[in-house]
Amino acid sequence: MTRRTSPPAAQAAAAGGEAPVPLRRNRDFVRLWVGASISQFGSRVGLTAFPLLVLYHAGSAFQAGLVGFAAALPNLTVQLPAGALVDRWDRRRIMLWCNVLGTLAMTSVAVAVLCGHVWLTHLMAAAFVDGSRGIFVDLAERATVRTVVTRDQLPAALSQNEARRQAMGLAGQPAGGFLLTAAGWLPFSCTAVADAVATLCFLRIRGKLKGIPQGPRRPLLADIKEGIARLWQARFARVLVGLIAGSNFVFQALVLTVMVVLKHGGHSPTTVSLVTACGGVGGLLGALSASVARRVSMRTTLLLGCALWALLVPLAAYLTAPVALALLLGAVSCICGLLNVAAGVYQTQNTPDELQGRVQGTARFLGSGANSLGSLGGGYLLGAAGVATTGLSMGAAMVVLTLVVVCLSAARAEHEPFPGGGADHAVAEAPADPPVPAAPDVLPAHPSRPHIHDVDDTRGDRP
Numbered sequence: 001m002t003r004r005t006s007p008p009a010a011q012a013a014a015a016g017g018e019a020p021v022p023l024r025r026n027r028d029f030v031r032l033w034v035g036a037s038i039s040q041f042g043s044r045v046g047l048t049a050f051p052l053l054v055l056y057h058a059g060s061a062f063q064a065g066l067v068g069f070a071a072a073l074p075n076l077t078v079q080l081p082a083g084a085l086v087d088r089w090d091r092r093r094i095m096l097w098c099n100v101l102g103t104l105a106m107t108s109v110a111v112a113v114l115c116g117h118v119w120l121t122h123l124m125a126a127a128f129v130d131g132s133r134g135i136f137v138d139l140a141e142r143a144t145v146r147t148v149v150t151r152d153q154l155p156a157a158l159s160q161n162e163a164r165r166q167a168m169g170l171a172g173q174p175a176g177g178f179l180l181t182a183a184g185w186l187p188f189s190c191t192a193v194a195d196a197v198a199t200l201c202f203l204r205i206r207g208k209l210k211g212i213p214q215g216p217r218r219p220l221l222a223d224i225k226e227g228i229a230r231l232w233q234a235r236f237a238r239v240l241v242g243l244i245a246g247s248n249f250v251f252q253a254l255v256l257t258v259m260v261v262l263k264h265g266g267h268s269p270t271t272v273s274l275v276t277a278c279g280g281v282g283g284l285l286g287a288l289s290a291s292v293a294r295r296v297s298m299r300t301t302l303l304l305g306c307a308l309w310a311l312l313v314p315l316a317a318y319l320t321a322p323v324a325l326a327l328l329l330g331a332v333s334c335i336c337g338l339l340n341v342a343a344g345v346y347q348t349q350n351t352p353d354e355l356q357g358r359v360q361g362t363a364r365f366l367g368s369g370a371n372s373l374g375s376l377g378g379g380y381l382l383g384a385a386g387v388a389t390t391g392l393s394m395g396a397a398m399v400v401l402t403l404v405v406v407c408l409s410a411a412r413a414e415h416e417p418f419p420g421g422g423a424d425h426a427v428a429e430a431p432a433d434p435p436v437p438a439a440p441d442v443l444p445a446h447p448s449r450p451h452i453h454d455v456d457d458t459r460g461d462r463p
Helices: 007-016 027-057 061-072 079-088 091-115 120-148 154-182 186-203 220-233 235-264 269-288 290-295 298-317 322-350 353-384 387-407
Strands: 117-119 451-453
Touching: 027 061, 027 091, 027 120, 027 154, 027 186, 061 120, 079 091, 079 120, 079 220, 079 353, 091 117, 091 120, 091 186, 117 120, 120 154, 120 186, 120 322, 120 353, 154 186, 154 269, 154 290, 154 322, 220 235, 220 353, 235 269, 235 298, 235 322, 235 353, 235 387, 269 290, 269 322, 290 322, 298 322, 298 387, 322 353, 353 387
Parallel strands: 117 451
Antiparallel strands: none
16 A cells, blocks of 8 residues: 655654555545646646737737737736735635636636637736636645655655746647637636646645644734845755855846847747747756756756856857757756756755745845846847847846855854754755746747727837
8 A cells, every 4th residue: 555655754754663655555645736737737838828919809909018018917916915915825725716716717818818808907807817816826835845855865855846847838839829810719728637637636635734723813024024034044945045046146147138039130020939948948957957066066956057157158149050049048957947946945945834925025126026036138139239249248147146155154054953943944945946937939820819899009019
């Protein structure tokens, strides 16, 4: 009979010298992993389809941008309160009810498209709901991992989670474009079904994921402030989040630079899609090989990763061949995947359980802001100074980050306990993950276009 590992069982096994159940036989971990995989796949399908539906069926780039903005807005508005609520509420119920809400929202879009009457405001609202759902589920799932595996299994578990995230990004994006090409309602139906199946997986998790805090509740803003303050007090975690945010900024500028180089070289959007998709492949390989990073200290891993980036990133100023640019993006993303797992293991093992959601939410908020600023800053530099200056500037930024790891005393504080960790010290989560570069899909217009109401664009369509 297959045995299931729960936190009490894992502790008892450790005390008695009994070997823990392998991850592949740990029912709660498998259900959590499968449910999160399906949920992330559906989310990627939906996020890809939202702007494409408007772009290819309404013909307005501005309106497509509005829907894309609504889908991305939760990254800046929901992260911090979601982190506090994940620490306050039952995490299994968060994952269950958020996926139920996602199922309803995406079903409403599928029905509207099928009936041929889609409102722009409806699409924007559904995209915002789905983006918010994804944040809550992701934060709750990440904070839950350590409660269903032993401490020694945590590196392998987080490595599988990072590989899953990269793989779902690779599979979900082209699937969203393909389904939309077949029928406008299909990708949203796919996302709704994925959310429903993920709900069933989370429902079958038997172990207790987190005890609900006792005593009077403080205002939500006070909880958010405490999470930010505790993260700032943890010197090494503070440096770690700063480095992740800085690398996110550079990565977004790098992806944009690669796209500009290919466009100036006369290459098609399909070529751009294939080249940027190599970033996802590199991230997947990096996550799968992350066990290498466990053989050295966290500081050494950060130092080597930043130094390699500082050598690789400036090459974007000189490379023009699609194959060379694909290899460059894949190599940089491979380092990203490895660092994500290493950082995730450190934070998950050192952040107290009652702070898991808030620390993750704060880190992801900073990472999301860095992503936005990276696209903005990279676009400005490319337009004002050109590809060569932009590439060299990104390399200089990575040199600065490398020097931070070398010179800053806080970067050597890896073994300091998390402030206020107490007995629960030793087990948190990865800061914002550098994203899989979004590969633009090129789709033929669908023969039957649903009528989209309330989409008049006073500024006109943009090419």
